[in-house]
Amino acid sequence: MTNEGCDLQIRSSVQFVIFHLPFVIGHLLNLSLIQLLGIEMVGTIKKPKWGIVLPCILSLSAVMCLAAERSRIDLNGTWQFRVDPQNEGEAGRWHSSEVPFPRSIEVPGCWQAQGVGEPSGILRHHYAGTAWYRRAVAIPASWQGKVIVLRAGGVLRRASVFVNGARVGEHDGFSTPFEIDISQAVRPGTDNVIALSVSNAGPSITESPDKQTPDVPTGTLTYIGNWGGIYGRVEIEAKERTWVDKLYITSQVARKAVRFKIAVRNKETGGPYPARLRVSVAGAESGKSYEGAADLLLQPGEDKTAELEVVVPDARLWSPDTPFLYTAKISLACKGQECDRVEERFGIREITTRGNVLLLNGNPLYLRGYGDDDIEVLAGVPPASTEVYRKRLQLVKSFGFNGVRFHSMTPVREFFEAADEAGLLIMAELPVAYTQYLLPHKDFLRNELTRILLAHRNHPSFLSLALGNEFNLSWLKTDEQKKDFLATVAEFYGLAKKLDPARLILSNDGYLMRPTDMASLFRDFPKDVPTVRHEFGSYYCSLPDISLRDRFTGVIVPTWLEAKKQWVEGGGLAAAYPVYVRNSQRLQQLGRKYQIERARRNPDVTGYHYWLIVDYPGGTGEGDSWEEGWFDYFWQPKGISPEEGKEVNSPVLLMVGAGVHDRTLWSEASKRIDVSVSNYGEGEIRNARLRWKLTSQGAVLSQSDAGGINAPPGKVTRISSIGIGPLRGDEPRKLELVIELDSGKRTFANRWSFWAFPKAGLLRSSGLRVASTVKSAALSRIYPFVQQDPKNDGRKDLLIASALDAEGAQFLRGGGRVLLLADRSQFERQGDATFFPASGGALGTLIPDHPALRRFPQEGFCDLQFFNLLEGAYSFSLDDWPKNLTPLVGAIRTTTAFLSKAKNLSRAGYVFESKVGEGKLLI
The missing domain is CATH 2.60.120.260 (Galactose-binding domain-like)
Structure with missing residues (x-):
């Protein structure tokens, strides 16, 4: 409970007493005002004895205040x-x-x-x-x-x-x-x-x-x-010895009613005596106070609980978009005198469920949350400062988030206060990091459960409490342990619902285990309870940013960054590595957009908590570092703007039917693209206007709009289909498709990149004789000037081969040029290539300026025009090659396993060129 205002009341009481008390006392004592204030007549100047009077007034005022306010x-x-x-x-x-x-x-x-x-x-x-x-x-x-x-x-x-x-x-x-x-x-x-x-x-x-x-x-x-x-x-x-001890506030939105359950503690030995509780809530628009009261008869040493209701006709509802807060003023009068006064902030809001739909104030809610692992690299522990959290939550709200999941912990009171103000829904948890921590500490956790709910249940930001993280029964050794475990979960669930019936209680975050009001899962989503995606985002990481090393001036030493710094400097990559880091962050954002849009298409999912909001340090039980955050260790965005974040973290999200594998097209062809919308905005979208525009390098290639767009709330709805192409020009180029939906109240937008390649340009022959030993009918069909030469005995200027045999090697050393489309058997230490990094891994690509790719539309890294070229292919390790070998398309990646103690960095090449004898080899 918050109890502010005593100092303010003292000041206002002083003003009141100074101007009114003398008249009252003077009237009662039949004294004149001059006599009462002790004013001496010195000539024509009246001099009051304020040195005596003012302290008395102040003392009296303070006593009046402290009789109710707590000191x-x-x-x-x-x-x-x-x-x-x-x-x-x-x-x-x-x-x-x-x-x-x-x-x-x-x-x-x-x-x-x-x-x-x-x-x-x-x-x-x-x-x-x-x-x-x-x-x-x-x-x-x-x-x-x-x-x-x-x-x-x-x-x-x-x-x-x-x-x-x-x-x-x-x-x-x-x-x-x-x-x-x-x-x-x-x-x-x-x-x-x-x-x-x-x-x-x-x-x-x-x-x-x-x-x-x-x-x-x-x-x-x-x-x-x-x-x-x-x-x-x-x-x-x-x-005072009789006081307001506990307070539980709930709302009934349909009736605009607020219910108060108030526990009164009494340590007085006299009595019995009457007491009266009074609750006052100021209206949002009218400014009028709405009140409720309850009378109690207190026996000596007896504690009592009263319930009362206050109806607020002009109530404003709390939500992440409109986090309106009220202050309830609770006064306790004992024997006719006020003996305690407290204030409690709250929001009028109601969380319910309908099947697998999560409802806030009766409207479908999509939880656009982030994950928080309590990462405080300077101070170690969470700041005890509401102002710090106000700044952080202002940042996360600017990126479109409306929720947060705290992994196996409950945030501090100051975080709840800031979240109430900012409009952020909190999913808290008991301190059970993994399955094995529940049963040995059952009594401790039961007490923590009780304390958490009693401490924070009045915060409108408090969405749910989970009993722990990832309860995997296979980690338990015996059937008796499993039985005890399930019984404990059921017991804790029942206790939580008794203490806080309005709270959503999760059996755990990560596995489906009954009973539960809500689920947080990787996959296999149930139909009967709302489900959010557990630790969502495939743990895509960016490369470790070694430039942050010197900022670790607090409790944590960034040993993992020091190790990466030595690798970078030892490989002669000091100049290039920052570019790889930046490009890995660009890839990370592509992954976020891909993951979120895919999740929003699933009708059985009602949210996600994207993992994580800030990077996770190395040297812990989770192994080496996880640079999976939207922000770095110091809450600085990693190459992403709030506008980019909001586009994908939007209550109303526009989506297209072109996946990451479908972003390239022939310029001469036309392409139809379906447009759908996931609507978790303020309600039904009616008669909205859809606008789209296709541009290249700022020039508008085509555009259109359409009205009469409708979309129900809490659904994914196909709303249009747009056509791209054919496009003029004989040069390949990058395209940007921007789609906007104007609902009349707000405009929502999203954008996607495509790449167009003209067929005509590919059919040009430079006059060189090109021969191929590759067994591929498609190669000759697409490029008619390529001549099949299975025996490698024809005349040629360029050889395309899948293996470098003796004839090919001789041709190469003699000054020929070879394009080697190598298969896996040709080299050792090759790894499978994926466009996005492996789960928990990092990948940054780099494309330096080179004539070979000058006409290929790219911005220095592998964007989605490379998806089909890289996905399912394999890369070539360059760790043992000369440091000065610069690939035409290169990468730095992590190579070790999910929870490895050391995620080693490795150089890789997708396309690189080398001189062999008098010839040139392109791999």
């Missing part, structure tokens, strides 16, 4: 700090101010990022064990008799709290904020020593997922590093 002391900043590797701190009374602490540390933040520990793996500093935080805090005397709690945004992994030498409580968990009642140990009116013993005891993750042992609870928050410390904000809060 807080901010404990963020510098604390005394000491590591305790032998766990001797409690016995040695380290919680006492008499024991010296050798250093200080900042809160919030993990201790590794502040230089605690020794180098370990990719961490500059690492320490696993217990450490102590301590500081003295002055507690006001006015807090006497109040309930005083210590509140922390999060610790890793567990903490014991001491106040003035007394142990007052423990917290075992790292997913949520927590609070501990310290009232019995606090001494108001003096300094108090607050100490926290924090432990992150446990191993770091270095093995691949299938080899990890579940020694401690593990999710992505503790996966890259076994972080330790107080990573959330800390404060002490004082409240």
Whole structure:
């Protein structure tokens, strides 16, 4: 709950009291205003005794405010700090101010990022064990008799709290904020020593997922590093002995009604006495406040829960496009006096399902999400700053995203707050990185589940909670384990629905396991629950950007970038490598567009979380680095603009019936292309206008438009068919097709590249005698000037061959020219070529300026005009060839397996030329 405004109220109360209180008191006491204010007559100047009066007024005003508002002391900043590797701190009374602490540390933040520990793996500093935080805090005397709690945004992994030498409580968990009642140990009116013993005891993750042992609870928050410390904000809060404890807000959109379930805690010993809860919500348009109230009769020490409803007739609904937030003001009156007041932001919105359709406020929703693995290469842990997340979410929203999945973790409170404001739907998870981490930590996870839902269930951005990641029963060894596992999933699901009935609960993210409200899968999508694509995007990566190495000034050392830097420099590629990196990012974006458009055609899928939003470092349990992010490690876009992102990450997505294999055409021919639309916009598209334009180098070749376009919501609809060609000209060229759909409210656009090649140009003969030993009827049919010479004994200037036999080698060394269309048997160390990189791999191509490809339309890399040339072919390794060999079409790629500890880089050639004797060989 947020409770702001006390300072503002003090200021406004001062103004009110100054101008009104003297008249009231003066009337009651029959005193004049001059007498009341103690004004002395000095000549004709009236001089009030403000030194006495104003402090009294301020004091009275503060008391009026604090009678309802909760008081807080901010404990963020510098604390005394000491590591305790032998766990001797409690016995040695380290919680006492008499024991010296050798250093200080900042809160919030993990201790590794502040230089605690020794180098370990990719961490500059690492320490696993217990450490102590301590500081003295002055507690006001006015807090006497109040309930005083210590509140922390999060610790890793567990903490014991001491106040003035007394142990007052423990917290075992790292997913949520927590609070501990310290009232019995606090001494108001003096300094108090607050100490926290924090432990992150446990191993770091270095093995691949299938080899990890579940020694401690593990999710992505503790996966890259076994972080330790107080990573959330800390404060002490004082409240009256009867207060609003828990609040649950739900909406009924059709009725424009908001329901409040409010739990009241009571530590008063007197009574019984009446209490009254009042809730006020301001309308969106009218500014009018809509209220609800409930009366309670509190017995001594009794806690009670009340439910009430507030109807907001002019309600504005929350959605990713219109993230409108309300503030509920909840007041609790005890014995006729206000004893507590809290505020809670919320959105009026309703998530439901219909078969495999996900509905937001009754409308079909397509989740255009990204994946987040908690990658903080500088600080290690998530920032405890709403402002940081506001900036990040402004960026991701500009790229068209409306959702995020957090792998095996729940984001911090500050992220939820920023997501509420930005309009981003959150799929959170229990800290269960993989199957084996569930059963050994069942009790711990049950508590985390409860805390997560109670802490965050009022956030409109909170879409779903999964019980963990990729529950693969085949990883369990016995049938009894599998039975226990399924029973635990069912138990946790039931508990979650009891705590938060409106929340979508997933059994896990990655496999279909019942019960579940929603599924997140690679394939085989069910018809009865909404399904999003799990870790979508085939893990296409770009090449590691070694220019980022010096920016790693925080907790993580980029050892993987150092290794790649040495390879680049050792291969004489320092000048060319940045171009390969940029071209690999261009290929990565082609892959994103291909993947997303393909997914949007599937009627059984209602979204995806594209994996990942930022690159993933090497040296972890996931092996070497994964440069799969839309952004780099520092949240900088990787060669892609927001406009390019929004075109494919659009609620209304235009698509064409020409796949990645169908982007080349003959200039002389005509081509029909179907146009369809995936409509997850604001509703049905009615009488829209479709416009299309075909251009080449900025010149318009053809264009047209049509009206009367209709498309229902939540469906993929074929809306048109357009024709391309025939095209004039005898030169090959790149074409760009742009299609726009104007709904009257918004215009949606998408674009695709095509390449046109004139047949006439291919039939030209240069006058050279061309012979071929290749057994291919198509070669002579398409190129009539090529003469078949199976025995290689005819006269020729150029030989086309699939193998270099003795006659061919002799012809080559004697000054002939050979085009070798080699098959796999001719060379060793050849690899299968794919246009897109292998899953988890990276590929960057480079086409230098060369006469051989000067008339071939290309922009320095292999765009989709190369798809059919590369897909299913094979490349030639150049790692052992001279460094100065520059292929006509070359590549740098990763060569090792999916979760390899080292994804080695390799040079490859698709087309290259070499001098052999007096002749020239083109492969």
